[in-house]
Amino acid sequence: MPKYSDQIIDEVRQTNDIVDIISQYVHLKRSGRNFFGLCPFxxxxxxxxxxxxxxQIFHCFGCGVGGNVFTFLTKIEGISFVEAVQTLAERSNIQLPTLDNHQDLQKEKLKEKVFKVNEFTAQFYHENLYKPESKIAQGYIKKRKLTNETLKSFRxxxxxxxxxxxxxLKKEGFEDLEILESGLVNKNNNGKYIDRYxxxxxxxxxDERGRVIAFGGRVLDDxxxxxxxxxxxxxxxxxxxLFGLNVAKKGNTKKMLIVEGYMDVISLHQRGITNVVAPLRNSSNSKSGLAS
Ligand SMILES: [Zn+2]
Known part of the structure; x- marks a missing residue:
């Protein structure tokens, strides 16, 4: 069911005094702190x-009905909760987001967060590479003769x-939903969170703008x-x-060379051939090109 945010619902509730609203249907008289009238239900x-x-609530000691201003309106008018929110928002001149836009907005917010998760992760992995614990990766880099400049260009x-x-990521303040959406972490059957890579x-x-959208990960053993x-x-x-497009775009892009694997792009780049990209593929054991 489409839903407005709690925040906007609260705002509508706070700008519609329950005594004002109920007074339109029930003749109320003050008695002490509260108002009393004949129950309309x-x-x-x-x-x-x-x-x-x-x-900001009502209660009938006779039939037990009760609730807030929205409850009252749904019962007395026979309308839905969403309609009650819309009616009262109109009354207090609050512009509600259209439900479609609202969902779009939520999606946009999640997207932004996932970009941030990815960016943080790229930096996290990159810094990891230089740590003493990462000998196995450093060994591979040495074997492939990758320069520090190359490591930096491709992060x-x-x-x-x-x-x-x-x-x-949790320490950085990201929420589970955002982390899972990035695909960088999986939740196993026991409810434990495990890094994908x-x-x-x-x-x-x-992407073309240089925002990190995904990762490829190569094993360093068999x-x-x-x-x-x-x-x-x-x-x-x-x-x-395409892999490498953000880096290739910095050079001459009149002609693009498409190669099979990420490492092909990187080694060619290091040899001065910078207009190289590779297609992105599914995970696989790969005879198909991600090899090397
Ligand atoms: Zn009653």
Missing amino acids: HNEKSPSFSVSPDK LGFSGKFDELYKA RNRLMFPIC SKPKYINSPENIVYSKGRN
Whole structure:
């Protein structure tokens, strides 16, 4: 069911005094802190229907009905909660978001957060690469003769153990929903959060604007699969992006060379051939090009 935010519902409630609203239907008389009248929801001769301006609620001691200003309106007018919110918002001149826009807005907010999760992660992995614990990754880099400049240009990184990234993201203040949406962390059947990428050489995948949208991760031993990639998500769609495009765009882009793997892009780039990109693929054991 479409829903308005709690914040806007509160605002509508606070700008519609319950005594004002109920007075339009029931003749109320003050008695002490509260107002009393004849209950509109059951037949009675002496007033047992009370309204509290302090608490902004009503209650009938005769039939037990009660609630806030929205409850009253839904019952007396026979309308839905959403309609009650809309009626009262109009009365107090509050502009409600249209429900569609509201959902769009939520989606946009989540997208922004996922970009931030990705950006934080790229930096986290990149810094990891230089730590003493990352010898296995440093060994591979040495073997492939990658320069520090190359590591920086492509922001290569190293993913850590079990839930290191998850913990770091939580410490940074990200919420589980945002973290899971990024695809960087999975929740297992026991409810534990586990990093998707562990002990892998990490390749951040960026959109044209240079925003990190996904990652590829290569094993550094013989385990399988050799490469895994982020699942498609709110910010990432495989078909629409190319690995290395954000880096290639800085140079001559009249002609683009398409190669098979991430490492092909990176080694060619290091040899001065900078107009190179690679398509993004599914995770696989890969005879198909992500090898090397
Ligand atoms: Zn009643």
